[in-house]
Amino acid sequence: MREPFPALTNLRLWSADLGATAPIISQGFLSESTRLQKITLGSISFPTLPNLLLSCGDLISLRLMEIPNSGYISPEAMVAGLSSLSQLKTLEIGFSSPRSCSGRRLPPPSIRSTISTLTEFTFKGSSEYLEDLVARMDTPSLHEFDILFFHQLIFDVPQLSQFICRTEGLGSPDKATVLSSEIAVSLRLLQVARSTGSPIVRSFSLNIPYKDLDWQISSVAQICLQSLPLLSGVKKLSIDSTAEQAVASLFRPFTAVEELCVSEPLGSQIALALAGATRQAEIQMLPALRSTSFKEPLGFTSVPEIFEP
Numbered sequence: 001m002r003e004p005f006p007a008l009t010n011l012r013l014w015s016a017d018l019g020a021t022a023p024i025i026s027q028g029f030l031s032e033s034t035r036l037q038k039i040t041l042g043s044i045s046f047p048t049l050p051n052l053l054l055s056c057g058d059l060i061s062l063r064l065m066e067i068p069n070s071g072y073i074s075p076e077a078m079v080a081g082l083s084s085l086s087q088l089k090t091l092e093i094g095f096s097s098p099r100s101c102s103g104r105r106l107p108p109p110s111i112r113s114t115i116s117t118l119t120e121f122t123f124k125g126s127s128e129y130l131e132d133l134v135a136r137m138d139t140p141s142l143h144e145f146d147i148l149f150f151h152q153l154i155f156d157v158p159q160l161s162q163f164i165c166r167t168e169g170l171g172s173p174d175k176a177t178v179l180s181s182e183i184a185v186s187l188r189l190l191q192v193a194r195s196t197g198s199p200i201v202r203s204f205s206l207n208i209p210y211k212d213l214d215w216q217i218s219s220v221a222q223i224c225l226q227s228l229p230l231l232s233g234v235k236k237l238s239i240d241s242t243a244e245q246a247v248a249s250l251f252r253p254f255t256a257v258e259e260l261c262v263s264e265p266l267g268s269q270i271a272l273a274l275a276g277a278t279r280q281a282e283i284q285m286l287p288a289l290r291s292t293s294f295k296e297p298l299g300f301t302s303v304p305e306i307f308e309p
Contacts, residue, residue: 007035069097157226174233176234178237234254237261260289260292
């Protein structure tokens with residue numbers, strides 16, 4: 001395909017091959033398509049994409065899904081391309097496997113790039129890649145941020161926590177929900193902005209698919225403990241679990257929670273913990289708690305739809 005597409009505004013390419021033979025887009029492809037507004041690629045390798053983005057000033061949506069091993073783009077190169085997009089609103093970066101997003105860890109830069117128009121960001125991949133990515137950019141207008149991390153035993157995400165805290169639309173959540181089942185765990189933070197019109201809901205969600213519930217809870221607890229300033233203003237906490245699993249480790253960062261809502265059978269365990277032998281245990285767990293309620297578990301049986309093609 002060598003013909004230029006100077007009038008092209010919307011590009012959507014998807015390959016059914018998720019293996020090593022995934023199609024590779026050459027450097028010259030789309031070099032004259034400067035009017036592009038939307039790019040959606042699935043299982044397509046496009047290693048020179050950052051160069052194309054430098055000439056796509058009208059781009060408002062960029063979705064890169066199931067990026068294969070051959071399509072790896074370093075966080076540094078990715079941000080360099082994104083920083084030239086003055087109208088970008090929607091960004092999705094999703095890798096096909098942990099191997100496809102592995103690379104050399106980079107030191108944080110002294111100056112970050114600002115993507116001022118970005119409002120929605122979806123990421124699927126390793127925590128290391130996202131750490132390097134968000135350390136290099138600011139997104140002051142971001143109000144919806146969804147993450148799915150691949151399985152790993154240790155999560156070290158200080159840059160992610162700092163990124164959220166310095167993003168005005170995400171940095172002051174007042175509600176938190178933890179939803180877990182046998183296949184995945186999800187942490188969602190909500191911030192409701194009051195205005196003269198309808199309330200504006202801003203959200204951050206973290207999803208980790210696992211088969212082992214202990215690893216699910218441990219992973220979320222790791223990330224929560226690294227995000228203490230972010231969670232210190234949460235007033236309402238909801239925990240929904242389909243398994244009888246103690247989740248006291250999740251409570252420690254939520255020092256300002258006043259309302260707690262939990263599902264059965266988990267509710268009975270938490271009720272016993274809060275009514276334990278010593279008052280000291282309760283104070284350490286949820287010092288500001290005023291009310292507790294119980295509900296039937298909702299659960300979920302698949303990865304959230306935001307990560308489906």
